[in-house]
Structures are given as structure tokens and as C-alpha cells.
Amino acid sequence: MLIKIGLRDIPPLTFAGIRYFLAFVCLVPFVVISSDLRRGIGKITKKEWFVYSFLGLIYYAVAQGCQFLGLLYLPTLSVSLLLNFTPLVVTFFGIYILKEKPTGLQFFGMILNLAGVLIYFLPAVFPAGALLGIGFSLVSVFANSGGSLLSRYVLREAKAPVLLITLVSMGVGSSLLLACGLIFQGFPPLSLKNWAIIIWMAIVNTALAFTLWNYLLKTLSAMESSIINGLMLVMIAAFAWLMLGEGLSNRQLIGLVFTCTGVLVVQLRPQLVGKKDFRIRSAKEKAEDQQI
DSSP, X not given: OHHHHHTTTSOHHHHHHHHHHHHHHHHHHXXXXXXXXXXXXXXXXXXXXXXXXXXXXXXXXIHHHHHHHHHHHSOHHHHHHHHTTHHHHHHHHHHHHTOOOOBHHHHHHHHHHHHHHHHHHOSOOOOTTOHHHHHHHHHHHHHHHHXXXXXXXXXXXXXXXXXXXXXXXXHHHHHHHHHHHHHHTOOOOOOHHHHHHHHHXXXXXXXXXXXXXXHHHHHSOXXXXXXXXXXXXXXXXXXXXXXXXXXXXXXXXXXXXXXXXXXXXXXOOGGGGTTOOOBOOOHHHHHHHHHO
């Protein structure tokens, strides 16, 4: 909602660039005051600098820039519908790229979550001439998915602190995004309301949220982390009800229940359900079990 309000006065790439660059600036003092983080910067290899920079390009410059561009041409609900397919993409590619195979129970949870999203949003209404917005939003979906997979790989294997990886990748990505915004769209005059929106989003929705998100990716699988984003739909609906007085239909309430249930089911581990292995097992594995 805040992005839509800001886009009335601020060009999308400039808006996104200012937001993420200010978030990067908010993280810099933590490196200045922490001797461990300062030493960590000196230990980053050339290969790691390249990987972290590429992560910043995909996860911040491309994914977030295209999301803002998508919101310029499409209603918020339409963009949200498309972005909610991110966990499906992450799950599919995570099996082959990260070798993180979800359990059967987690597949079931993902289906519940996706069903809830479809129940909530459909029938979706896309305005005339929305192809450009759909295109930007789909690029954002795949860039977000690629960023989540790369982040999970980097954070799972890296010895560098999570905050340091967040700082470097966000610094590179936000600088590129802001440069593109200033070159192609300029810097418009900003009101106090515009600055209030940008500063809030930079500190809370970006610096804090993305740091916590990266800690989450270090702990959980890419699929488990990605599907938690499905709860954003519930929070958006709740804030729309509390702040804007927008009610929910029975169909939308059912969709939210499915969405929440799916997120919770995905987080269930085998040890929480009687230690039963819910993985989809191959014929070879079943034969080995029978021999045992």
C-alpha cells in the first residue's frame, strides 16, 4: 500500500533505489562499531565479492526494481497474486539446485497455500494494456526466486556473518538501482509525506526485514523460508481492514485460512509428527527399506 502511495509522486526505479540505498546506509553503522564485522570485510575473497555482488544485482536491483515497475502498471492485488507464485518456483528449482527435497507433508502444505492464494484473489481482474505490468511482475517473480535460492546457497555455505553478506549485497544492488533511477527517471521533489514513506520502508521494511530474512534463510530451507512470505497476504488484508476499513468476503476469509494452514503445515518437521518420514520415496529406497 505504501509503495502505491509513493508511486503517485516518485518514479518507480528512483523510489526503489532511494529506499534500498537508505536501508544500506542504515546497516553501515553496525559494521563501523563492530570489530568482528570490520575484520570480516577484509576476509572476503574475490570470488565471494563477485557472488555477493551478483546476489545484489538479482535480488535487489532486478527483483525489487521490476516489482516497483509492475506496481506502476498493475493494481496491488494483481502484483501480489503473481508474487505469491514465488514459493512454487523456489521449491521446484530448489530440488535440483540446492538438493533440498521437501517432504510429502510440505508439498501438501504448499498446495494448501497456493489454493488459498487462488481462492483469495480469483477471479483476478487485470486492466487493459496490463501486459507490460505483468511482464515486469513475472521478471520480479523469477528474480526473487533466483535471489532466494542464491541467498540460501550462500548463507548455508558461507562463514561470513549474515549481516555482512546482507550489507554487501544490498549495497551493490541498491547502488545500481539508484543509479538507474537517477539516470533514466531523475530525482523529483519530495514532500514530507514522501520522505516519511521512504524512511519507514527503508528502516523497517528493508534494513530490518531483509536482515531477519537472511537469518531465516540460513536456518530454514529455501522453500520453508519462501512460503512464509505467504503470510504477507494475511497481514495486508488485516491492515486493509484496520486502517482502510476494507471488509473481507467469505471467500477471501476461506482463502486466508487455507493460506495460513499451508504455511504452518510446511513448517512441520517429521519429528513433530511422530518422526514419520513424509518424503516422496523412490522405488529403490522402498526396496532398501524392505530389505532392512
